[in-house]
Amino acid sequence: MELNNTAALVTGGAHGIGRALCRALHAAGARVAVADLDFASARGVAAEIDGLALKVDVANEQEIIDVVNRTEAEFGPVSLFVSNAGVACGDGPNGAASAPDEHWRTCLDVNLMAHVYAARVMIPRMKTRGGGCLVNVASAAGLLCQIGEAAYTASKHAAVAFAESLAITHGDDGIQVCLVCPQAVATRMTGFDDDGQAEGETGFGGNDVDGIVSSDYVADCILDGIREQRFLVLPHPEVTTYFQRKAADHDRWVAGMQRFRRRMFGEDA
Ligand SMILES: NC(=O)c1ccc[n+]([C@@H]2O[C@H](COP(=O)([O-])OP(=O)(O)OC[C@H]3O[C@@H](n4cnc5c(N)ncnc54)[C@H](O)[C@@H]3O)[C@@H](O)[C@H]2O)c1
Known part of the structure; x- marks a missing residue:
């Protein structure tokens, strides 16, 4: 797709990956709405990139419709929508099932719905206009597992599955779907400040191994993924190998992750 x-x-455009993407899209000649x-x-x-700043809670469908309408009134038809806003809530003290419902709902609302x-x-708008591109930022946790983040992991798996459904159903409508699955990125989510300075150990599920x-x-x-019309974007290439190992022998993969979890929490015998 031509970006000029x-x-x-871009949702979640105020910080981290979303903000970097807003800047990169601007540098590529796009007109960018920064929604957060x-x-x-x-x-x-937005001031930095001559863009449009919009307030949105992505968990609210009407607010998403409103920011699309406002962007189209300002810039014309939106050809690229990046669903990037995301949250992680943590498991709580008693393991994978122990996070309160409220955390589960937030993860599912923001990371999937x-x-x-x-x-x-x-x-419907992209179909009428002959195509467009949806970029969905999920996570390597959506292909594998984020230890200590059951709700996050489940919501990202669902986001991966939804992106697959979209691509399969709407590829023939000229709609490109681009699914992004990074491991650790230096953002506030992993305990870094906005300038990428480490603020200390966050114990972000050990997904910083690579x-x-x-x-x-x-x-x-x-x-690159948008320009090359790729479905899956993996900033950490190691994820391909892990995903293949998981598919080849799921039981062995779970046993390996159990050992990894014990190492992370210092529970090795
Ligand atoms: N940082 C990582 O290691 C990592 C790894 C894999 C995937 N991701 C994913 O990348 C995406 C961006 O995360 P990030 O690392 O840049 O984190 P970040 O915390 O720096 O940025 C997230 C942005 O989303 C916004 N946001 C949160 N809830 C929102 C809501 N309800 N409505 C609108 N905006 C909301 C925040 O205000 C923030 O600007 C997320 O989907 C995250 O799950 C991050």
């Missing part, structure tokens, strides 16, 4: 002069809307719950920071990013709402508003990459690097990977 494209109208793009944190409106003050969205305004800062927001992607459904975006597709619901965009697909290194923590920068938001800018992930944004470049996403732009």
